[in-house]
Amino acid sequence: MSSGAVPTAAVAGSDLWARTFAALYDPLLWVGERAGMGARRRDLLGRARGRTVELGSGTGLNLGYYPHGLDELILTEPEAAMRTRLTRRLRRGRHRARVLDASAERLPFTDETVDTVVSTLVLCTVDDPDPVLREIERVLRPRGQLLFIEHVRSQSPRLALWQDRLAEPWRRFAEGCHCNRATLELIRACGLELDDVQETSWRRMPPIVRPLIMGAATKSDT
Ligand SMILES: C[S@@+](CC[C@H](N)C(=O)[O-])C[C@H]1O[C@@H](n2cnc3c(N)ncnc32)[C@H](O)[C@@H]1O
Helix, strand or coil: CCCCCCHHHHHHCCHHHHHHHHHHHHHHHHHHHHHHHHHHHHHHHCCCCCEEEECCCCCCCCHHHCCCCCCEEEEECCCHHHHHHHHHHHHHCCCCCEEECCCCCCCCCCCCCEEEEEEECCCCCCCCHHHHHHHHHHHEEEEEEEEEEEECCCCCHHHHHHHHHHHHHHHHHCCCCCCCCCHHHHHHHCCCEEEEEEEEECCCCCHHHCEEEEEEEECCCC
């Protein structure tokens, strides 16, 4: 793990598993990307503007979907094995971006200097989403936006029960991911204004991570 990295990820597995998970990440997500997640990423990231910071970029699955002409694109990723793959993907593509070793709890930006923060499948993985949401709010300019796609706790009591039952083995397998986290409620409570949210499904993925939210929240200008 890199410096400033995430305690949960450290306990969830060894360095060997972290490297293995990074290698398996794209193949594991491949079917879901083809079944609609790729299109959702495209729709969401088309809304990015200005100085854009992505949290936990992983292997860089979002990279091809950013519009050209952003003022700046900064991809943050605290996990070394993920970052290696991210850097490789960046070199192969045509996007200009910077890769930073940074965790979402401590972003290396001064207050109110970012127009867009992107979080796709990251608020499920961080140890505690509250400090991360506060950090997002801190770095966003007034009228700056958070764009998110996150899998969340199910509204079906039956599926939520299975998410609770399987939370621990899933967390170990998926490098710290909490499959039962009620992320939409946390975003609603964090002080950003929720502009729109679509509650949908991550098709062709295991049922415990299928309930999905996608949308945007804005920092007020007061
Ligand atoms: C499920 S992956 C999502 C990767 C990518 N965003 C995507 O949409 O495919 C979660 C990512 O969050 C990263 N991560 C874990 N803890 C983090 C933290 N505290 N701050 C930022 N990123 C973190 C992991 O290393 C991993 O790359």
